[in-house]
Amino acid sequence: MGRSKSVVQDISRYRDDLLRSTPGRVRWGTNPPGTGLPDVTRSGVVVPPVGPEWYSLSVEFTELAAMRRQYRGEGIDVGALPATPFPLFTTWLTEVAGAELPEPNAMVVATATPDGRPSTRTVLLKEFDERGFVFYTNYGSRKGVELGANPAVSLLFPWHALARQVIVTGSAERVSREATAEYFRSRPRGSRIGAWASEQSRPVAGREQLEKRYAEAEAGFADIEDIPVPEFWGGFRVVPETVEFWQGRENRMHDRLRYFREGGDGGGGASWRVERLSP
Numbered sequence: 001m002g003r004s005k006s007v008v009q010d011i012s013r014y015r016d017d018l019l020r021s022t023p024g025r026v027r028w029g030t031n032p033p034g035t036g037l038p039d040v041t042r043s044g045v046v047v048p049p050v051g052p053e054w055y056s057l058s059v060e061f062t063e064l065a066a067m068r069r070q071y072r073g074e075g076i077d078v079g080a081l082p083a084t085p086f087p088l089f090t091t092w093l094t095e096v097a098g099a100e101l102p103e104p105n106a107m108v109v110a111t112a113t114p115d116g117r118p119s120t121r122t123v124l125l126k127e128f129d130e131r132g133f134v135f136y137t138n139y140g141s142r143k144g145v146e147l148g149a150n151p152a153v154s155l156l157f158p159w160h161a162l163a164r165q166v167i168v169t170g171s172a173e174r175v176s177r178e179a180t181a182e183y184f185r186s187r188p189r190g191s192r193i194g195a196w197a198s199e200q201s202r203p204v205a206g207r208e209q210l211e212k213r214y215a216e217a218e219a220g221f222a223d224i225e226d227i228p229v230p231e232f233w234g235g236f237r238v239v240p241e242t243v244e245f246w247q248g249r250e251n252r253m254h255d256r257l258r259y260f261r262e263g264g265d266g267g268g269g270a271s272w273r274v275e276r277l278s279p
């Protein structure tokens, strides 16, 4: 290991290198000038800056020198791109999970009304394969209603700590009732009851009202081991038309590689092409 030293300095010159540092290698935290002692709020995983470009750093300097060489060369290896987006997505998701970030499978889902008014929210990716990306929700929720009227959808995986994002566009379809039932059974009992108790996205008089509905559902299912799936609840599969892999690189010359589907329905038979987009 090399020398270790805490510093407070302007890191704007090499921030992009830091953004790609390996967990455990660099510790840093926000520390605007004049606030006194270093306040290291993060250890390991490096987060993008918010606000002023000043940070307290605790750095192994010899490691840092080595890392900068390494990160300069790091990007998406175009020569090794798989024929479909799914293997690379699997690799990235695995790497995010390995970095021990909270909610690695969280994604932002954007929907829109038929007249084009957008809305967004976070959900958890629960399954994916060559057919698409699946999440579960209440079909009567805002997103559920919007997708029913307009299946056009976009997903965004915000993997900032690894200077990456993946953006999917496509259309949403309901997963089969069998697949929904299988997933529903795997959820903790409390979550299954909660699905019955919550009219997701509807105004509710107060917390008490919510808890009353939960208690009623819980009492109603007291003798029932295998709680059925509410008919208003289930999965959406986002069948992708494009999948963009974004990797942050130095000098804002990021890699953006977008797969777009040329044929098929997103299932096993589809063929994909890749284009590079300007950052």
Ligand SMILES: Cc1cc2nc3c(=O)[nH]c(=O)nc-3n(C[C@H](O)[C@H](O)[C@H](O)COP(=O)(O)O)c2cc1C
Pocket (backbone or CB within 6 Å): 103, 106, 119, 120, 121, 122, 123, 124, 125, 135, 136, 137, 138, 141, 142, 143, 144, 200, 201
């Ligand atoms: C980390 C995280 C994960 C979430 N996962 C889900 C999910 O898998 N399904 C879901 O319906 N809501 C999930 N939510 C709640 C949604 O963000 C949202 O509040 C809810 O689905 C209602 O959205 P809507 O009114 O736009 O339909 C999650 C929220 C967070 C912050």
